[in-house]
Amino acid sequence: MxxxxxxxxxxxxxxxxxxxxxxxxxxxxxxxxIFSLSWFKQKPIKSYEIVGLKYFKKEFIDSILKNQRPENINESNLSKALSNLDFVQNVKIYRTDPEKIVIEVKEKEPIIEIAEKDGIVWLLDSNLNKIENKYAFASFPRFYCSSQFEQKNFPAEIKDIVKIMAQIKRNFPKFYRNISEVRINGEEITFFTNSSRTEVKMMKRNFPENALYVERLLARKDFLPFLKKELDFRFDGFLVVR
The missing domain is CATH 1.20.5 (Single alpha-helices involved in coiled-coils or other helix-helix interfaces)
Structure with a gap:
């Protein structure tokens, strides 16, 4: 035992x-x-890569990095600085090696370009966020506004056109890419195409079904006879070509 x-x-x-x-x-x-991670983050950043930009110029991010003191370039400080740019919805910054960072940007997605009567041009996304036009390298359909407006204090015509263009961009991408300018007159909408200046007229109440017809028309080779003409959908159930 x-x-x-x-x-x-x-x-x-x-x-x-x-x-x-x-x-x-x-x-x-x-x-x-813990020591390795601390050492990893304390290494000075010597290079960076910007990913995620589709509509806006990377030069504005480059300028922020150039204006930063080397000792201040870290993930936290950069994230705060870049979040102040109009076109940035959110940003993720991480290191791929001790001396290189990746800046992953999620952009706000512009829907339309608004030209005020005093010549100032803005971009608006589907949430009515104003974005300075200087940031963009892509072009967007333009709408001429008859009055000035402040952030979140938009006239009804602006809210209407943003809602309409957001739906066209989402559901009818070929048609959206071909629009250079859009005008609203009461319940009527007129779209002008990019190169041919073909006019497409329709009513607000049934624009989705008419936009679908234009989308299908653009996908066909027999669209050429309609170039530089006027396509009028304002008569319910009929397309008038002038």
């Missing part, structure tokens, strides 16, 4: 030592990981 009890005690002692040794090893590994 005494021998068996001694063996049990020895086993427990060995087991306890193993647990203590394992605990010490885990502490050492954790310390090394």
């Amino acid at each position: 005494a021998g068996e009890r001694s063996k049990v005690l020895e086993f427990k002692e060995l087991n306890n030592r193993s647990i203590v040794n394992l605990f010490i090893i885990l502490i050492i590994i954790s310390s090394l990981i």
Whole structure:
């Protein structure tokens, strides 16, 4: 009995030592990981890559980085600075190696270009966020506004055209890409195409079904005879070509 009890005690002692040794090893590994991460983040950034830009110029992000002091270039400071740009919805910054960061930008998606009567031009996204036109390298359909407006204080015509253009961009991309200008006169909408200045007229109440017809027409080769003409959908159920 005494021998068996001694063996049990020895086993427990060995087991306890193993647990203590394992605990010490885990502490050492954790310390090394924490030290490595800290060292990784403290290394000065020497290069960067910008990804995610589709509509806007990277030069504005470049200029922010150039104006930053080397010791201030880190993920947190850059994220705050870039979030102040009109066109940035959110930004994610991470390191791919100790001296390089990747700046992953999610843009606001412009829907239309608004030209005010004093010549100021803005971009608007589907949430009515104003974006300075200087940031964009892509072109968007233009709408001439008859009055000035402030952020979040938009006239009804602006809200209507943004809603209409957002739906056209989402559901009828070929038609959207061909629109250079759009006008609203009461319940009537007129679209002008990019190169041919073909006029497409329709009513607000049934623009989705007419836009679908134009979308299908643009996908066909026999659209050429309609170039530089007027396509009038304002008569329910009929297309008048002038």
